[in-house]
Amino acid sequence: MTVNMLEVRNVSHWFGTHKVLNNVNITMPAGQIAALVGPSGCGKSTLLRAILGTHPPRKGEILANGRPILRPSRDIGIVYQHYSLYDFLTARQNVAFGLMLDQTNLPQRFIAPWTWWPLRRKHLKQADELLEKVGLAAAAKRYPSEMSGGMRQRVAIAQALIMKPRVLLLDEPFGALDEATREELQLMLLQLYEENTQAMARNEVPRYTILIVTHELNEAIYVSDRVLGLSQYHTDGVNGATILYDEKAPVFRPGDPRDFAQFEQQKDDIRCRVFDPDTNKQHQELVKVADHIAPK
Ligand SMILES: Nc1ncnc2c1ncn2[C@@H]1O[C@H](COP(=O)(O)OP(=O)(O)O)[C@@H](O)[C@H]1O
Ligand SMILES: [Mg+2]
Structure with a gap:
């Protein structure tokens, strides 16, 4: 079908x-x-x-x-010619960012951290899987300034893919x-x-x-x-x-x-x-x- x-x-x-x-x-x-x-x-x-x-x-x-x-x-996800990463986040944090925004909120993190921590771990694990898929497992802890243009573009693609767009x-x-x-x-x-x-x-x-x-x-x-x-x-x-x-x-x-x-x-x-x-x-x-x- x-x-x-x-x-x-x-x-x-x-x-x-x-x-x-x-x-x-x-x-x-x-x-x-x-x-x-x-x-x-x-x-x-x-x-x-x-x-x-x-x-x-x-x-x-x-x-x-x-x-x-x-x-x-x-x-629907999109990646442009010029990558859109946050300079103050590592590759895996950048990739996990969308999920974090989507599935948690600020009060929850402070009021009920025990619900937030496992979720956070889950998001970072998913980010690592995506980084592996785009061939960047070794660069998970690097900041955008420490990556080449091609690496940053891979992170941007992983960032889009983690949201599982149709x-x-x-x-x-x-x-x-x-x-x-x-x-x-x-x-x-x-x-x-x-x-x-x-x-x-x-x-x-x-x-x-x-x-x-x-x-x-x-x-x-x-x-x-x-x-x-x-x-x-x-x-x-x-x-x-x-x-x-x-x-x-x-x-x-x-x-x-x-x-x-x-x-x-x-x-x-x-x-x-x-x-x-x-x-x-x-x-x-x-x-x-x-x-x-x-x-x-
Ligand atoms: N926000 C806008 N306001 C007015 N004209 C626009 C706007 N965005 C694009 N255009 C015009 O629409 C046409 C198509 O643009 P675009 O979709 O960027 O083309 P392409 O991506 O194929 O190069 C161009 O003539 C452009 O100048
Ligand atoms: Mg165009």
């Missing part, structure tokens, strides 16, 4: 008279990692903010696991990192996907449903099982960008060689259908919606 974790239905958005999103539709089954690409300024971040619930769309609706998203909630949004998450670090973090996404595959083999609902915005086409194809192209280059583009490209991407396992040469054809196709202002055809004809692509 396929569970739809994310549904974006007929979403349009505009700022004043500036129309940005034009009838965007996306359905993501649980366990999918989809990459979202598109020309700079086409509305990718606007779409993520709508999904996050901080800036609901002017038109249309968005559902996570079947429930409408009307405001920010634990259902959908995790990544907005250009590796954009500020050097190439080698970027590779390590891409590998981390492949590992999460591998966990999804194993969960599905056990007939469980896979845990990680991820929508990642990236401007790097190799990265988009490598880390995802589906590439979505958002673009304003279509006949109704004056009313904003819509999904012009929706295709499967080859699935890589963590041990597979990272060979980008085989992506040339797909990249050309994406450049033509998403990034080329002259490809101004009827977008209905262009889109082959691959809505229910279950992870392989």
